[in-house]
Amino acid sequence: MSLNQNIINFIQFAWQDSFGNGDVNSLGSNPENGSSLAQSEKAVEELLTQQTPMLATDDHLIEFSEALRTVAKALRGSAEGKALAQAEAAEWKRRYELERSKNQELLHKAPLNGVCADESGNKGMDHLAKSPRRHGQENGKSERYSLERICSHDVLQDGGESNSPNGCNNKLKRKASFKLSWGCKGQANDQHKKEIVSFESGNITTADRSSKQISLTWETNPQTVIIFTKPNSTSVRVLSVEMVRWLREHKGLNVYVEPRVKAELLSESSSFDFVQTWEDDKEISLLHPKVDLVITLGGDGTVLWAASMFKGPVPPIVPFSMGSLGFMTPFHSEQYRDCLEAVLKGPISITLRHRLQCHIIRDKARHDYETEENTLVLNEVTIDRGISSYLTNLECYCDNSFVTCVQGDGLILSTTSGSTAYSLAAGGSMVHPQVPGILFTPICPHSLSFRPLILPDHVTVRVQVPFNSRSSAWVSFDGKGRKQLEAGDALVCSIAPWPVSTACQVESTHDFLRSIHDGLHWNLRKTQSSDGPRDT
Template identity: 60%
Template sequence: MELEKVLQDNLQHSAIGTMDNHLVEFTEELRTVAKALKRVADGKARAQEEAVEWKRKYELEKLRNLQLQEKEISVQEGIATDATQKWIDNSSHQAENGESIQNQNRKCCTKHGICGLEIRPRQISQCDFVMGSNLCSPKASFTLAWGSNGENNKHKHDVVSFESGNITTAARSHKQIMLKWDSPPQSVVILTKPNSNSVRVLCAEMIRWLADEKMVTIFVEPRVKKDLLAESMDFHFVQSWEKDEEILLLHTKADLVITLGGDGTVLWASSLFKGPVPPVISFSLGSLGFMTPFQSDCYRDCLEMIMRGPVSITLRHRLQCQVLRDAGSDEKWREEPILVLNEVTIDRGMSSFLTYLECYCDDSFVTCVQGDGLILSTTSGSTAYSLAAGGSMVHPQVPGILFTPICPHSLSFRPLILPEYVTVRVQVPFNSRGKAWASFDGKDRKELKPGDALICSMAPWPVPTACEDDSTHDFLRSVREGLHWNLRKPQSLDEPKDI
C-alpha cells in the first residue's frame, strides 16, 4: 500500500511539472505574438501618419503652384496689355507716315514663322555685386516663341478641345521654340573642359574675337582667367568670380553661356546655375556630343547666326532632388535641393547585398526595387546611363521622368516613363539589409541609410540649349552618328526576288 501511494504521488508531481513547462512555453509564444502585433500596429500607425503628412504637403505644394500660376498669369496679362497699347501707338504713328508695310510684320506669324507667346522686357539687373572691375550692366532682352509651319498657320494654344460636348485634340503647328533677340547680347560666360590644350587655344582665340568684333563683356572661371593671364596680360579685361554668392547671381548678369567641351561640360554649366539658366551654346570638343551640336572650327559663323537670331531652342528639363533624412520620424531633416540635367542614380555602392527601395509616385505606391539600383532620368538623360540600363531613348522636348531599374532581380521589371508633374519618392525601408548611395549627374554621392528618402520632381528652370537646325533634327542626328543607331549592312540586290 505504501508503495502504491508513493507511485501515485510521483505521477501527480511529474504531470504537474509537465503542465507547468507547457504553460511557460505557451506564455512565451503569446508574448512573442503580442510583440509582433504591436510592431505591426506601430508600423501601420506610422505609415498612416506619414501618408497624412505627405498628403498635407502635397496639398500645400499644389496650392502654392496655383498661386504662382495665377501670379504669372496676372503679370503676363499686364505685359500683354502694355504690349498691345504700344502696338496700337506704333501702328497709329506708322499709319500717319504711310508705313503700312511694317504693320504686316506685327501680325501673329512673321516671315520667320514666329508666333510670340512670352516676352521678356529689357530691364536693369538687380544684382549689386562687383565681378572683376566692372559693375553689372543691363541684360539683353529676348522673345521666346513657338515656330509655325507657315505664315497662315496660326499656333493653337489649346491642346484639347471640348466644343459641342466632344473631346478632340486641337490642330497643332510646328512645336519648335524660337529665340529672337530684342537687343544684342551684352555679356557672355565661357565654360571650358579642363586639361585640354586644344580647348585652351580655342578659348583664347574666341575671347579675342568676341572682345574685338562683338564688344561684349566676357566671364570665365577663375582657373581659366589664371591661365589666360599667365599666357598674356592682354586678357586683363576678362572677368571672373571669387565667391559662391557671385555664382548664384550669375544668371542675372549673363546673356549667353558658351561651353567648349563635351556633354560633361554642359552638365557642369547646368550645375552652376541653381535657378534660371541663360541660353547655352555648346561646341563639340568631346566624344559623343548629344548636347553639343555646333562644330568648333566654324565658331564665328555659329556665334554670328545665334547673336543675330532667331535661333531654335531646346528646353532641356531638369530634376530637382532633395534628400530627406529619417523620413519615418517626426523630426525630419531636409538637405539642400540639387538640380540634375541627366539623372539621379540610387545604387548599392560597395555593399554586396541587393538594394531594397520603396518607390512612390505622389501618394501612390509604385513598387519595391530589388536589384543593383534605380535611375530617375530626364528625357535629355535618356541617352546616358538610363539607355545602358535598358531604358528607352526619348526626345528631349518630351516632358517626363524616366523610371529605369538597374539589373533588377526580376524578369518582369520593365522601365517606365512618368508624366512631368508627378513627385517621385524613393525610400530605403528600415528592414533593408544594407545602405544605398545616391549620385547626381555622376557626382555628389550621398549615403542613404534605412529610413532616409530621396524626393524628385521636375524643376521649374530648364536649360535652354541652342540648336544647329531644330530639336528633332539635332536629336536624331546625334543618335545616328553618336550611337550608330540601327546601323546594319543593307540587303544585297542579288538575292532571289518574289515573283
C-alpha cells in the first residue's frame, strides 16, 4: 500500500470513528480495522518524518500535520476507552456464563437431592440446593463467599421436614442468610470501601435500606448558630437584627454572621459586638466543627449560597422563606420564634439532600497535582455553549460506558434537589429530594429522541469536550462560578459524601409536595363539572 493510500485510509478511519455511525463496537471489535488504523497512523507518522523540512511559511502543511496529530490523539483516547469498556463487558459476560453453567450443573443434580419443581413446572431459586452450611461459614474467607458475590441463592438443607405446599418432601428448611455489599467511597484518599449488610433470613427486602424520613434529635443543646442572609433586602436586614438579638437574649446562643452583616448590625447598635464573624472564606470552612445550626434568611439562592460555604460536612440548615419561590425554604419568617424554639428543642424531621462533587480535568494538565479543586453543588452543574453560537458537542460517559454525545445547547447534571430548578425548565422530571440519583438532562438537544435520564447514585459521570469540537464549553456550579472547558478537557462528577440536611416544616414528602403545589402550581386545573355526557 502506498503512503498516500495510507494517509487516505487513516483519514477515513478517523472520520468514521469521530463523526461516523456512532457504533461503539465498530472500531474496537474489528481487529482488522484496528490494525489497519494503527498501520495507517504509523505510515502517516513515517511520512511526516520523511518529509523534507518544511518551510516555515508552508502554513497549510503545518496546519494539516497538526490536525492529523490531534485526530490521532483523539482516536487513541477513544480506542483506549472502548477497549476498557469491552474488557469490562467481557469480564461480566465470563462471570455470568460461569454462574449460569454452575446453576445448570446444580439443576441437573437437583432431582437427586430431592428438590422438586414448583407448580408451573419451573424450578425456582430454591432448586439451587447445596450441602448443609451454617451462617458462620459466610464470614469465612473462602472464595465462594467473597464480597464480590452480591447475592446468595443458597438454600439450607438440614434434614428437617418439608412444609412444601405442593407436598414435595424435599427437606428444605430455610434459606441461608447472606450479605450484600455496596461499594462506597471513603473520605480518606477516595478509596473504595465496602458497606455490608447481612440478611439473616436470606430474604432481600428494601424495608431497612430504603431512605426513610430522617429525624434529628439533639443529644446536647445546640450552642452556636451561623446566619446567612440575602444581601440588599430591607426586610431581611430588619429580621436579621431582631433574630440575632432574640437568639442571644432568649436562647443564650453564640451567633456568627457574614462580615457584611456584622457591619450592618454594628451600624444599628454597638450592643451587637458579641456577634462573631470571619475574615475570609477559608476561615468559614473551619467553622463547621463549632457550628450546630445554620439559619438562612432569603430564597433558594441563599440556601445554595450557605451550602457552598461548606466544602465538607454541613451543619443542619433551617431555611426561612424571604424570596418569591422558596422550594427549599419551608419556614415562615413571621413565626421565626416558634420555629426556632421547636428546632432547638428537637427532634426535627430533615431532608437529606445529596450534593454533587465536580472536578475539572484539563487536557493540558500533565500531573495529578495540576488538577483543580472539587466544587460541591446542591442543585446542579451545567455545561453549556456560553456565548458561542455553535452547538455544544459533549461526549458523556457513565463510569466507563459511553452514554451519548450531546449536541445542543448543553447538559445539566442535577441532584434530585435540583430537579425542580434548571433541570425542570429543560424538561427533566421532578424527583423527591431524598431519592438518590443524578439527573442527566440535555438543554435543547438537536435530536427528537433525546429524553432525560436519571442515573443511580453510585456512578461517576464524565463529560468531555472532544478534540474535534468547534467550540469550547462553559461549566457553571449552581448557576455560579463559570469556567471554560477547552477541547480535551473533561468534567467529572459524582455524588459527594457530604449531603446537606435541611430542616422540614412538617416532613420531607409533605414539604416537597407543598413546594410543587404552592411554588409551581403543579397540575392545577379547574375541576370538571359533573353535568355533561357520562358513560352509560
